[in-house]
Structure formats: structure tokens, C-alpha cells
Amino acid sequence: MYETLNEVRADIAERLAAAASERRSPMHTPVVATAGADARVMVLRAFDPASWTLRFHTDLRSPKVAAIEADRRIAVVAxxxxxxxxxxxxGTGRIEGAGAAVDAAWAESTNFARRCYLGEGPGAASEGPTSGLPEQFEGVEPGDAELLPARGNFALxxxxxxxxxxxxxxxxxHRRALVTRYGGQWIAP
Structure with a gap:
């Protein structure tokens, strides 16, 4: 059991780093909620312990993008x-659709993962069950040239x-602590 806030802070950093790098980590898919209490499960892609920043991938056409641009408050539960x-x-969220960090994240993704950004925008109406993908990419990994239009929909x-x-x-x-990057306090569970 931890006795200092520094131990708690180290535990948090270790858990978030593992969640971002290990797909079997129990915290790999936390719940992310926008200020309007619209919540969804997302895959944690990276955690920067120096800046206390989490990175997720998203579609620029997603309704959560507009929600975050209107009110940047975000909550994440793991x-x-x-x-x-x-x-x-x-914390606060921001959407980045261009720049070196976005290009690097796109480059790290597989073509199979990138194909998700080829389909209909998230939340688009359909007459029946659909993955939203173009029919030719159902269960098929597209080539680099076929993915060019998808890059425009990808964001962080x-x-x-x-x-x-x-x-x-x-x-x-039970133990409970409320911590910030540079401080914190123990609180009753």
C-alpha cells in the first residue's frame, strides 16, 4: 500500500504507460467523456508523463470533435x-488533424486500422447494419494508394x-488521492 503521493503519482504513470503500450492492459480502453456527458470507450494510444498528455485517434467527422471544439473539458475513467x-x-482536449504528431501517428498505424477512416462518417444513418466501410474493404486490407482519402479524416x-x-x-x-502534476492531497474514499 502506498504511503506517499509520489508513490501514487509513479503508480499512475506506470499504469498509463502500460495502458498505451500493451493492448492487454486493463486500462488500454478507458471511457472518455466530453463535457456534455457523451461517453465512449476509446483506445489509449500514448501517454506522455512529462506533459501529462493522453493521445487517442479519432475521425474528424465524429460528433465528439465538434463537442470538444465547443467545450474542451474531458474526463477519462480507467x-x-x-x-x-x-x-x-x-483535463482539456484538443483535436489535431494536421502536423508532425498526426503524421507520425498515421505512419504508426497499420493499413487495416487506417481503413476505418475510409468509410462513412461516424453516426451516419444507414438502412441496415453496416460497418460504414466501402464494400470493397470489408475484411480486406487496402493498399497505400487506396488509403489516400482516409488520411484527411484522421485526427488526434x-x-x-x-x-x-x-x-x-x-x-x-481503501485509499484515495487527488493528484496534479506537481501536487496533490490524500482524500477520504
Whole structure:
């Protein structure tokens, strides 16, 4: 059990780094909520411990993009059931559709993952069940040339974390701390 806020801060950084790099991490797919309480599960792609920034991939045509541009407040919730640790992060989001970081994230993605940005925009109406993908790409990995139009729909959601509510469940007694990049305090569970 941790006794200092520095130990809690280190635990948070370790968990978020693992969540971003290990797809089997229990915190790999946290819930992300915009200020209007519209929540969805997203894949955590990166965590920068120096700037306390989370990186997610998104579609520029997604309704959450407009929601974030209207009100940048974001909440992220991740839970590790086996460890009994919940992280509730609050911060501000920003959408980046161009630039070196976006180009690098696009380059790191596989063509199979990139094809998601070829289809209809998220939330588009359909007459029946659909993946939204063009028919020729259902279950098929497109080539680089076929993906050129997809790049224009790809963007990053960057969440600059302001505070993290760390909650540890334990039969010996729960622990909870509210931490910021440079400070924090213990609080009652």
C-alpha cells in the first residue's frame, strides 16, 4: 500500500504507460467523456508523463470533435479490476488533424486500422447494419494508394490532464488521492 503521493503519482504513470503500450492492459480502453456527458470507450494510444498528455485517434467527422471544439473539458475513467485501482482523469482536449504528431501517428498505424477512416462518417444513418466501410474493404486490407482519402479524416484527440483521482480498493482499507502534476492531497474514499 502506498504511503506517499509520489508513490501514487509513479503508480499512475506506470499504469498509463502500460495502458498505451500493451493492448492487454486493463486500462488500454478507458471511457472518455466530453463535457456534455457523451461517453465512449476509446483506445489509449500514448501517454506522455512529462506533459501529462493522453493521445487517442479519432475521425474528424465524429460528433465528439465538434463537442470538444465547443467545450474542451474531458474526463477519462480507467479501471484495473484485478488490482482494484480506478483512475478518474480530468483535463482539456484538443483535436489535431494536421502536423508532425498526426503524421507520425498515421505512419504508426497499420493499413487495416487506417481503413476505418475510409468509410462513412461516424453516426451516419444507414438502412441496415453496416460497418460504414466501402464494400470493397470489408475484411480486406487496402493498399497505400487506396488509403489516400482516409488520411484527411484522421485526427488526434490529445487530453492534457489537469488532475487525477486515484482510488485503490483494498480489504485492509481503501485509499484515495487527488493528484496534479506537481501536487496533490490524500482524500477520504
Amino acid at each position: 479501471y484495473d479490476r484485478d488490482a482494484g485501482v480506478q483512475l478518474r482523469l480530468r 484527440l490529445l487530453v492534457e490532464v489537469a488532475e487525477i483521482d486515484w482510488f485503490s480498493l483494498a480489504h485492509t482499507g
